Structure formats: structure tokens, C-alpha cells
Amino acid sequence: MKVVRRIIILVVALAIIGGLGYYKYINTVTFYNEEGTVGNTIGNLYGNGLFCESDGVVYFANPNDYSRIYKMNPDETDIEILANDSVYFINGDSHYLYYSRNGNRDSSQMGFLNVNINSLCRMSKRNGKVIILDDANCNAAALNGNSVLYFHYDSEDATSLYKVGIDGKVREQLSKSSIDPRCIYNGKLYYSGVEKDHNLHSMNIDTKDSAFVSEENLWMPIIEDNNLYYMNLDDNNRVYKSSLSGDGKTGITTYGTSGYNVAGNYLYYQSIKGNPDGIYRVDLTSGAEVLLAEGEYNNINVTSRYVYFADYKSGTTFHSPVGSIEVGLFDPPILPLDD
Structure with missing residues (x-):
């Protein structure tokens, strides 16, 4: 009987050690995405990313509760609160939510220990664990594969375009210009020029190389199924549709x-x-x-x-x-x- 008891104690101890090890593992490992993964639609991100549908769940900034992050079914049933964070620019993949903390809500609701209130965050869908990807003033975030593109503000360059890995390990400035990060399509960033023109340009996110795409004078491009939608600045901001090169306008x-x-x-x-x-x-x-x-x-x-x-x-x-x-x-x- 003593031998059996010792074996049982050993098995239980190993199970506890294994469980603790697994718990530590899943709270430190980063689950990476396939190439081409995006976190929200371009149009939603232009609308401040207050709603994001991911894996059949809608994550949203509750307008009745200081924009705190909630979730629900697409038919608006089974509403739950996820965290105290007030959020915008919500993105989601299979394992995480990414968002910018919104520090504009009533300060009395923020809590005296709440720090990094305008930071870029990653939250685990599984257990709600949050890590800070960038503790600067960040917004206009868009997930692309295993990186997040976003506006980063600091006193030296004001608002500029940044990229950070979803594990938070590599952060870099893609451009000193305030290039809008929200229109990502097939792994490239498309944007309206912000310095010399408002034509359509693209950027290779890995090499930072930019290319001219179309001479249309536009703003807020949305690309879906190879169709380009945009606000036509030459026609009183009416929405136009064309090919990426501008044909069929x-x-x-x-x-x-x-x-x-x-x-x-x-x-x-x-x-x-x-x-x-x-x-x-x-x-x-x-x-x-x-x-x-x-x-x-x-x-x-x-x-x-x-x-x-x-x-x-x-x-x-x-x-x-x-x-x-x-x-x-x-x-x-x-x-x-x-x-």
C-alpha cells in the first residue's frame, strides 16, 4: 500500500508540475499568424475600429460604458465585458485582440493605478492577459500578418508611421511622415500621399520601399476584391470606384x-x-x-x-x-x- 501511495503522490506531483509548466508556457509563448492575416476591415478602421468580427465573434467598444471592450455574437446576443480598457482600432486574429487604449474617457473612470492609457496593446482571447506593444501615444492600428502598423506620437517626430511585431520584440519607424496605416491589401500598405500629392501609393512593408500606383486625387482608399473605392477630392469628396490602376472610374x-x-x-x-x-x-x-x-x-x-x-x-x-x-x-x- 505504501508503494501505491507513493506512486499516486508522484503522479499527482508530476501532474501539478506539468500543469504549472504548461500554464507558464501558454502565458509566455506567442502564437504567430499566417502571411496575409489582417485584423479588421479597412472600412471599419477608418471608422475608428470600434467593431471587429473575428472567428464568429464581434468585439466592440461599448458606447454606453466609456468604450470599454466587450464581445457578443453577430446577432448581438450573449454580450460580455472583457476588460476595463477603453479601446478603439480593435483588430483580431485567432489568438489575440490588438487595440489602442483610448484615454479620452472620463478620467474618474480610468483608475488611479491605470498607466499607459494611450498605448498599443495585445490581449489574449483565451485568458484576457494584456501586454503593451508600445507604451507611447498610439492609434490607427492595423494588423498585418505578424506585425501591427500604427500611428506613433513622440516629441521628436510628432505623428509618424511605425510597425511592431505582435510579440512586442521588434519596433521600428517605417516613415517619418504621417502615412495612414489602415489600408492594407495583399500584404502591402496603400495610402494617399501626405506631402507632395494625394495620389495613391503603395509601400512594401518589409523593405519600406514605396511605389506610385494611381494619379487619382483621393483620400481614404478601400480595396476589396481588387476594386478600389475612394473619396474623389476632385469631385467634392464623392465616393468613386475603379480598378487599382484607376481604370473604369x-x-x-x-x-x-x-x-x-x-x-x-x-x-x-x-x-x-x-x-x-x-x-x-x-x-x-x-x-x-x-x-x-x-x-x-x-x-x-x-x-x-x-x-x-x-x-x-x-x-x-x-x-x-x-x-x-x-x-x-x-x-x-x-x-x-x-x-
């Missing part, structure tokens, strides 16, 4: 826009000098355009089920099923964070 929207997004066969935009101003939906097949909500809105984000947009002044968020003309209030609950 066609005006899509009736009015100019301050922000837009693409959801499958539909384009949603906030009009400029509309009749009246508001959120419009354009059917990309028929060209039919309909006003969904009159007013001034921003932060247009889409998921597989809904399009979301916020009142410009109050921040009140609304939603509409993709393809529908129905609009309602998006009113998620405020939930306590478990200790």
Missing part, C-alpha cells in the same frame, strides 16, 4: 462624404451637403440610393449582420441590418467586470 455616391464603409453589395456613407445630410445606403449593383438616417454621423462600422454608426455630437450609436432600411438604437447593457 465610376462615381458611386450622389453627394460628397466625410466617411464611408463597404458591406458586401452595399456602400454606406455620411453625406456632405446632402439633401438632407445623413447616412445613405447605396446598392452597388443597381446604384439605388436611400437615406437611412437624417443627421450628422461618424464611426461607420460593419459586421456580417449589422452596420453601426454614431451621432457626431452625442456619440449615441445606431444600427441597421445590412441591406435593410430599418434603423434602431444600439443600446448594449453596462456589465460589471468579474474580479
Whole structure:
């Protein structure tokens, strides 16, 4: 019996040691992505990345709870709070969430021990463990493979383009210019020029080499299925569609826009000098355009089920099923964070 007891004790001890070792391993190892992995849609990132659908789950900044990070099903059921962090520019891959902490919420809610409130973070989906990828003032983040491209602010270069590995080990400046990092397609960064022109350029993210793509005078390019959507600065900021090289250029929207997004066969935009101003939906097949909500809105984000947009002044968020003309209030609950 003593021998059996010793064997049992040994097996239990080995199991505990193995469990502790595995726990330490999964909390220190980094799970890397396949080449070409992106963390959110380009259009959502232009809308401050407040919603991100990843592996059938929607992660979002709760507009009723100081933009703290929550998750839910695409049909808006099973809402849960994930962390105390207020967030924007949410990205997701199979194992992690990436986001910029938003330090603009009510300071009384931040907590006196909360530091790095504007930093770039990585959170484990499995256990909520957070690491800081860059403790500077960061925003406009976009995941590309095993790196995150983002705006980095410091006193020397002001706002410039940076890249950091998802393990946080390699951080480098890609450009001293404030090149927008949000339009990543097939492993390349596409952007509107910010110094000599507003033409379309591309950057090889690995070599930092830039190339001229199109002479269109544009802003906020979105590339989907080899189609280029953009705000045409030569036509009152109307949204146009063309090939990447500029061929087949066609005006899509009736009015100019301050922000837009693409959801499958539909384009949603906030009009400029509309009749009246508001959120419009354009059917990309028929060209039919309909006003969904009159007013001034921003932060247009889409998921597989809904399009979301916020009142410009109050921040009140609304939603509409993709393809529908129905609009309602998006009113998620405020939930306590478990200790």
C-alpha cells in the first residue's frame, strides 16, 4: 500500500508540475499568424475600429460604458465585458485582440493605478492577459500578418508611421511622415500621399520601399476584391470606384462624404451637403440610393449582420441590418467586470 501511495503522490506531483509548466508556457509563448492575416476591415478602421468580427465573434467598444471592450455574437446576443480598457482600432486574429487604449474617457473612470492609457496593446482571447506593444501615444492600428502598423506620437517626430511585431520584440519607424496605416491589401500598405500629392501609393512593408500606383486625387482608399473605392477630392469628396490602376472610374455616391464603409453589395456613407445630410445606403449593383438616417454621423462600422454608426455630437450609436432600411438604437447593457 505504501508503494501505491507513493506512486499516486508522484503522479499527482508530476501532474501539478506539468500543469504549472504548461500554464507558464501558454502565458509566455506567442502564437504567430499566417502571411496575409489582417485584423479588421479597412472600412471599419477608418471608422475608428470600434467593431471587429473575428472567428464568429464581434468585439466592440461599448458606447454606453466609456468604450470599454466587450464581445457578443453577430446577432448581438450573449454580450460580455472583457476588460476595463477603453479601446478603439480593435483588430483580431485567432489568438489575440490588438487595440489602442483610448484615454479620452472620463478620467474618474480610468483608475488611479491605470498607466499607459494611450498605448498599443495585445490581449489574449483565451485568458484576457494584456501586454503593451508600445507604451507611447498610439492609434490607427492595423494588423498585418505578424506585425501591427500604427500611428506613433513622440516629441521628436510628432505623428509618424511605425510597425511592431505582435510579440512586442521588434519596433521600428517605417516613415517619418504621417502615412495612414489602415489600408492594407495583399500584404502591402496603400495610402494617399501626405506631402507632395494625394495620389495613391503603395509601400512594401518589409523593405519600406514605396511605389506610385494611381494619379487619382483621393483620400481614404478601400480595396476589396481588387476594386478600389475612394473619396474623389476632385469631385467634392464623392465616393468613386475603379480598378487599382484607376481604370473604369465610376462615381458611386450622389453627394460628397466625410466617411464611408463597404458591406458586401452595399456602400454606406455620411453625406456632405446632402439633401438632407445623413447616412445613405447605396446598392452597388443597381446604384439605388436611400437615406437611412437624417443627421450628422461618424464611426461607420460593419459586421456580417449589422452596420453601426454614431451621432457626431452625442456619440449615441445606431444600427441597421445590412441591406435593410430599418434603423434602431444600439443600446448594449453596462456589465460589471468579474474580479
